[in-house]
Amino acid sequence: MARIKIADKAGACYGVERALELAWTAVSGTSDDVFTLGPLIHNPRVVSSLDAMGAHEASAVDEAAGATIILRTHGVTPQEEERARAICAHVIDATCPFVKKVHVAVEKLMEEGYQVLVVGESGHPEVEATLAHAPGALAVCSAEEARALDLGPRVGIVVQTTQSLATLESVLKAIDDGAREVKLVNTICEATSSRQEAAAQLASEVGAMVVIGGRNSANTTRLAEICRSICGRTFHIEQPEELQRSWFEGVESIGITAGASTPSSQIASVVSTLEALTRRECR
Template structure:
């Protein structure tokens, strides 16, 4: 079985920056706590925890030391609470996420009613909404029909959202509102991976996508691969691979989400090769 790897793999630059900052923060044994997992990858989260990075669900649980802001960012009120408590804030928000905040604020200053497209429960979206109080948040094209009327709407989108779905939503918004200013804030890395998922899935029979089960961008990659005719399997590590997935398969594709370290992808590739030899 031939295994074809995606050209874009491993950490995106935003996650790479965040992980590096986290490793530097805990290197000296400092008291550092993150609100939620630093990245959506269980192996990387465990690695950082083993080296001393703590995890909390609320800033109320952090009484001293440093508060680490993960790649997704945090709502403004959390930054304010941390400041009031005298915590040292290490801000590792992805630059692409910060760009969304800036774009949303500018649209609001220009008089647009803001619509944020994305998962309202995702930490990135929660952070974006805190920058534009009163904004509407929608997740699907069906949500457009339920929005109130407005004369001018400005739109930004979660950085890891599906490009295809965003285009559908913008089209629906354009049909409903007189003026729509939509800014595609899907990050370049997400766009490139989604494009590659569509291309790779046309060249192979099976696509294995490696990434955390809670990773939005990884889920979208698996969805795109299936939409384009390949069987797709979303896994977190090599132990989840099953030989029957590759029975009779001549070409298999391998790609990863933005929070997946390169070494993990290599271990999955090695296991796929072992299974291929067993089936030969």
């Protein structure tokens, strides 16, 4: 049987556990409808189990009028929050406190007169919510994008909490021309950096890596990219049923990591499926 090792830091982070607790408490305390604004977290399996428990995904605040609404972990725009407080019976704010810090940081940079850049993926809910807290701010996700911008003499930067340090450094290098004042508030979350470091370390020690988490999860996708750059046999899965025995033929050790929105129960089910698969290979 192949040796299976889990990264020292892997799986659900503080912000996700807090959001899930809030959602479970909300659905267990009422028989009324409960909604989450967008997926509470980027983990389709967990979102569908929340739906079965009575916390349904709403694509807009107005779908939850008169009911309880839970603001998602990635944060919402000020306009969405204001609307929710105006038309919903109860508003439960599950925005991760570390994401809230990014909102405070962009607002402060704006007040200080900086041109604000958010290093992160345009279109990602966290980045879109952050941009809405600083009208006029721009999202940038690569050195090429940064070089194409027409920037002024004072630039203030915050970072998507799940962004990689390498992307931040490449953007900084691209815009720092020596003459421009650049103020960085590094808002990469510690849960992100510690999971990325542990995944990279493990990927360098094993013959194959399995990365567990939603394909719509930015931090999980980034973990997979990091692992793949080190270990060619890296597989990103959402559930154990996707595992294939052929992926691990001839592999003596398999590393496992998981995105910040992956509960420990999902990691455990992948480990037991892997054990069964690789045990059969040895027979």
